[in-house]
Amino acid sequence: MHTNAKKxxxxxxxxxxxxxxxxxxxxILVGGLAAVVQGxxxxxxxxxxxxxxxxxxxxxxxxxxxxxxxxxxxxxxxIIVPKKEDFSGMRHALFSTRLGPLDVLAFIEQEKTYxxxxxxxxxxxFRGHTFHVLNIKTLIELKKTSKDPKDKQRLPVLEETLxxxxxxx
Amino acid sequence: MAEEIKTQNSSGVDKGLVAMFIKMSPEQxxxxxxxxxxxxLELRNAYQRQKNSKCRPKRNN
Numbered sequence: 684m685h686t687n688a689k690k691x692x693x694x695x696x697x698x699x700x701x702x703x704x705x706x707x708x709x710x711i712l713v714g715g716l717a718a719v720v721q722g723x724x725x726x727x728x729x730x731x732x733x734x735x736x737x738x739x740x741x742x743x744x745x746x747x748x749x750x751x752x753x754x755x756x757x758x759x760x761x762i763i764v765p766k767k768e769d770f771s772g773m774r775h776a777l778f779s780t781r782l783g784p785l786d787v788l789a790f791i792e793q794e795k796t797y798x799x800x801x802x803x804x805x806x807x808x809f810r811g812h813t814f815h816v817l818n819i820k821t822l823i824e825l826k827k828t829s830k831d832p833k834d835k836q837r838l839p840v841l842e843e844t845l846x847x848x849x850x851x852x
Numbered sequence: 853m854a855e856e857i858k859t860q861n862s863s864g865v866d867k868g869l870v871a872m873f874i875k876m877s878p879e880q881x882x883x884x885x886x887x888x889x890x891x892x893l894e895l896r897n898a899y900q901r902q903k904n905s906k907c908r909p910k911r912n913n
Binding site for chain 1: 863864865866867869870871872873874876878879881882883884885886888889890892893
């Protein structure tokens, strides 16, 4: 039997992204890994995604989560597996998986959903597929309004990354 | 005398490190992050093992 503690002992965040793409899940990569993908030299230990809440997409997401042994991430070691109906509301679901931590979000700051964020994404090519990543400019704008001190701490690195990316153009 | 190159911006961000990451492909950046996590977990485990071994009472033979 696995526990939360054992699951955090390994991570392959690239495999989570690849798995989501192959499972044909509609998602936008947000958070620290979105910054990493666009060139920010930061390290993050989880994948944060905002997902499309259509019934078809939730089914695909749920099947994918089962395939990577997702269980709710909790301070105790209680094992609670997700149910499909958990994704019908505007909720966040934070998981431990055999590939590493995965945060499945219905929305992010200012209650922005998949549909709201899609126009603020860049398409990234990865292992022969493409996926949507929240652009660094929007990431910075959202982090500025965040109350999380970790977000504020990262802002100067993200701003420098954006500056250098814009100079490259 | 060697020319002094400003490597940090006013917020203390390492501009060279940012430039190095920007030159990588998205896949290389994800791999670098995965490698960093593995290294962090390995170091944490090593630290935990050492801490546990120090806590264990010594046996008197």
